[in-house]
Amino acid sequence: MYPSIHYISIYLNIKSFFLYQSHRLLVSLCFACPLVTMKMMLSLVWLLIAIAHKAEPFISENFTECREFFYNQSFPQGFQNISPPHHINHPNLPDGIKAKELTSPAYICQRYKNIDYFASLYDRGRRVPLYSAYILDRRPTDKCIPGRQTRFNVEPQLVDRKLNKAMLSQSATKGEIQKHFKIKNIQEALERLRTSQAVSADYGITGYHRGHLNPVCHHKNQVAQDATFTLTNAVPMNSSLNQGQWNVYEKKMIEIARDCNTTYVVTGIVPGNNSLNDRVNIPSHVWSAYCCVDNNGKPIRSGAGLANNINYPVKVISVSELEVQLQRLIQYISFSIFQNKCS
Structure with a gap:
């Protein structure tokens, strides 16, 4: 799925924050604790950089995640x-x-x-x-x-990218939609799901x-x-x-x-x-x-x-x-x- 500009901006801000904090940590360790080895400091920095990458939302552009x-x-x-x-x-x-x-x-x-x-x-x-x-x-x-x-599952993130990152049952997805959008009408939740993708009722008695x-x-x-x-x-x-x-x-x-x-x-x-x-x-x-x-x-x-x-x-x-x-x-x-x- 293609990430929106909004998500890209959030990702870059988070990544920049962690990189900045990594730099501050490295400088602090250099001055505050001479016993800390360079290897240990670099390991800490790489850990923070890895966390920054993990903050990326699960929206695959061109299947980069799989x-x-x-x-x-x-x-x-x-x-x-x-x-x-x-x-x-x-x-x-x-x-x-x-x-x-x-x-x-x-x-x-x-x-x-x-x-x-x-x-x-x-x-x-x-x-x-x-x-x-x-x-x-x-x-x-x-x-x-x-x-x-x-039972066939559906993909919540086709409805909204802030929903669950894994496939879920149709009923569980409708529940997530209700909770995320703060709606009480289950029919409205179903309509949002149907708008984004196929649902089980589409097949029905069709011969397919x-x-x-x-x-x-x-x-x-x-x-x-x-x-x-x-x-x-x-x-x-x-x-x-x-x-x-x-x-x-x-x-x-x-x-x-x-x-x-x-x-x-x-x-x-x-x-x-x-x-x-x-x-x-x-x-x-x-x-x-x-x-x-x-x-x-x-x-x-x-x-x-x-x-x-x-x-x-x-x-x-x-x-x-x-x-x-x-x-x-x-x-x-x-x-x-x-x-x-x-x-």
């Missing part, structure tokens, strides 16, 4: 330019929501229980993620933990699943699997595709990652021309690309899959071919998913 989920810490290019501004008329915005807060896209470091598990580029205008980037850490010998949860871009069973522990249950990681996916050919392809990816030290994955969509309830875009296609590297970070192999959002077989192609197909389907000049195409 680079580890991208191959070579390099972000996909082109997708940020196809996300339209939020289409809601400014006079119709609920009180307390500013038009600039709805600028698209939003760069989300997906935080669950104070840990970042993956990253999503969220299209606020279409109310869907354009892609999610993650590390596939499950191997064929690992079992997908049974008893998966069914809340399809994970970062799938549950590409992770080997319960918490990482639970972290995928957020609507900022879900798109309207044809139920037959989600349970059929796309599910088959996701399982094949686990086999592909068998001998990889690290497997970086980016899974995304091609926005379609229709939407659920005139709110949530229904993708025309779903795609996924992987980059498998050895223990030195060198690419071993890469590949991709592209599927129409119906139950057609997944077309298995190269990363280069996927980028060409995305250029054709989205009609944008160019896309780059991995640095040097993972080669």
Whole structure:
């Protein structure tokens, strides 16, 4: 998410304050205590500088807070330019929501229980993620933990950047909205949430699943699997595709990652021309690309899959071919998913 000028100003003021105090501390120690070593003083100064950095609000610009989920810490290019501004008329915005807060896209470091598990580029205008980037850490010998949860969380900071930094349930987020904006009407809190993103009611009885871009069973522990249950990681996916050919392809990816030290994955969509309830875009296609590297970070192999959002077989192609197909389907000049195409 892009930080506003206000937040940048606060960050710089805090940072300047700590740097100034660090300088004063260093000078005081030099004069007041000759037994204090230079090494100890420098350690104290670096500690204060680190605190200054930690004071930065959790608003990721270009995923600077969660680079580890991208191959070579390099972000996909082109997708940020196809996300339209939020289409809601400014006079119709609920009180307390500013038009600039709805600028698209939003760069989300997906935080669950104070840990970042993956990253999503969220299209606020279409109310869907354009892609999610993650590390596939499950191997064929690992079992997908049974008893998966069914509740999808939402992202409080899409409503207001002063709210919780981690995904929360819809009810907990409405409570935070009421407390932060000092409103008693739960319906008003829900409307503020609906303005900023998709909610569970958008899916209802539509024939579409809340399809994970970062799938549950590409992770080997319960918490990482639970972290995928957020609507900022879900798109309207044809139920037959989600349970059929796309599910088959996701399982094949686990086999592909068998001998990889690290497997970086980016899974995304091609926005379609229709939407659920005139709110949530229904993708025309779903795609996924992987980059498998050895223990030195060198690419071993890469590949991709592209599927129409119906139950057609997944077309298995190269990363280069996927980028060409995305250029054709989205009609944008160019896309780059991995640095040097993972080669």
